[in-house]
Amino acid sequence: MTSKRDFGANAEPQRYPDPDIVVIDPKRFKAKVGNTAIKRLYTGCLWAEGPAWNAQGQYLVWSDIPNNRQLLYLDNDGHISEQFHKPSNEANGNTFDFEGRQIACERTRLVRYEHNGSVTVLADQANGKPLNSPNDVVVHPDGSIWFTDPGYGAIILYEGQRSETGATQPYQKEAVYRLDAKTGQLSKVADEPFKPNGLAFSPDYKKVYIADSGITHYPDAKNIVWQYDLNGDKLSNPRPLIDMELNGRTGFPDGLRVDTEGNIWVGAGWVGEGYDGVQVFAPADGQRIGQIRLPECCANLCFGGKKRNRLFMTASQSLYAVYVETQGAHIC
Template identity: 45%
Template sequence: MPQTPSVYEIHDDRFRHLIVPSSELEELYSGCRWAEGPVWFADLNCLVWSDIPNERMLRWADDTVSVFRSPSNFTNGNTRDRQGRLVSCEHGSRRVTRTEIDGSITVLASSFEGKRLNSPNDVVVRSDGSVWFTDPTYGIMSDYEGYRAEPEQATRNVYRLDPATGQLDAVVTDFGQPNGLAFSPDESILYVADSSSSHDVNAPRHIRAFDIIDGRSLGNGRVFCNIDNGLPDGFRIDVHGNIWTSAGDGVHCFGPEGKLLGKILVPQTVANLTFGGPRKNRLFITASRSLYAVYTATNGNSLA
């Protein structure tokens, strides 16, 4: 019997301790136009993710997929806050919203300095309740993932929303197209992807790192890693500080110092991923049309 090719590429021996070689990549669902924004609900033992062009959000639980929300305002990235509420980036409405426990929607941010946001893309919540999100122009570039419009913001920023005052601050303003973002396990570093090579072959395809100063601002910006196939979109961090990022040929894993440790090869272009399952050792991957999953030998960071 011919041997099934491995989905793993080992670039550093450390990667061998992060994977389960016998764990196969499973396709859990297919039928999306562009799958994005996976978020795990441990209390409900389910995954919710976005299918942006179809303007819907889907729910996976017990190997069954159902519609979670439709229409979705072309929702892209999702996360949960410390109270378990869903926080989402909506391309269509160009805002960041929070779904309350009773199902009502609260608008967290829709403008900056009196002008509409571009199209919020991805979002994370720090332990102090502050909401950090990216605002590239993907949702207003065409009518495919939102509504075509001219940007009102002069730059494509990373923002911090203060949980107490509602004040919105642009903490980084020099990105081409800021995309996925995540905190280090101790919340001392914020990592942000620049995916501007999606429309400019000469643009960066890297993840940058920033030191968090007093929980409010960023400093010491530097390139953390470069992607050698495709570009970085969404990513997550495990309990050891390794970054697991989307790429053109699958999921790339980088050590805390920025060295490529290995890859999980995926048949479709990966957009985003998250750790889930009862022990957060299952990697759920949104890739083009499908939702995939694979078990790992590490666990997701609770703050990712």
């Protein structure tokens, strides 16, 4: 269906139910709304990433990495600002903390935009070395900030500034970090994934899910999502939960979010029609239960809107959205 579909502003109305919202397991995937459709809200990016919803301002911010800018979508009238932050230091992933401040994964550092407009550098080094290139970020109710550091912006000139190490691994072992809110101490919490990418907490904050996109640079990597147990400030018991293979084809997982039922929504792509978009997995066994098919690779996603039941998807050149019969488990 996707290949023949026009998502443009002048497209014909889509007949309900939307055929590109796919229910694989009707008993476990109950988020499909029968009278809604996938909408393209914007196109014109080079590589769209890092959507984050601000509940206070009722707006969405996302990154366009190669164009060195961040854009803003205002919910009340659909207005889009194409230069919300420009330059953005090739920012990638974003989130908002519990005070409504934007946290951004820039090419070389993790930063926070303060309410007065100033920018605070939260981290730019680990283990005495530069960060590779922060990718995605989430916040915990204890105030700590968790982020992945796979290094794409340091090894791909198109999305950042290539390091001079001459290696696939830019500066140091690619890893996941936790920044303590009280002490400011940065600690490594995981380095099992070849390239840790998107990450999310389970609704009860007892699990952490981490996408591994290492297959882009490491031949031994697999397209999987890892699951960890979370105890205080420590992760333990790492194990693969999700295998991204579908009908003999596999693409790598990128950004991910979790809904209130615990289901894991994963942005995926680089395969083609019938695969690219968002894939939804059950938390108990990691089985695929639903899909949202898009005509572009989906790099990341988040829940937003007044009821936190609108799924925003950054996919290559475009921003898409669709209403779902569930809500995001967390603020962003």
